[in-house]
Amino acid sequence: xxRSSNTAQQMSAHPSEEKQASDIISLAEACEYLGIHRNTLYxxxxxxxxxxxxxxxxxRWRFRKSELERWLEDKQSRSLL
Numbered sequence: 066x067x068r069s070s071n072t073a074q075q076m077s078a079h080p081s082e083e084k085q086a087s088d089i090i091s092l093a094e095a096c097e098y099l100g101i102h103r104n105t106l107y108x109x110x111x112x113x114x115x116x117x118x119x120x121x122x123x124x125r126w127r128f129r130k131s132e133l134e135r136w137l138e139d140k141q142s143r144s145l146l
Contacts, residue, residue: 088131095126116128
């Protein structure tokens with residue numbers, strides 16, 4: 066019995082790891098979050114204007130929601146100048 070409870074403890078993720086994983090969103094989720102069309106988002110990625118990454122070469126684009134929040138805040142503050 067001690068062995069099974071030990072295994073359960075090993076399988077549970079660390080809270081900070083869970084937060085990091087939930088911070089990563091897909092292209093569709095990023096479009097919805099930003100309120101823009103996917104073609105617009107692809108253009109921003111290609112121009113290097115928005116923080117994005119791929120898990121593997123040729124894989125699907127992923128975004129950290131926290132970085133998108135900072136990017137939006139930066140864009141908003143620049144528009145006020």
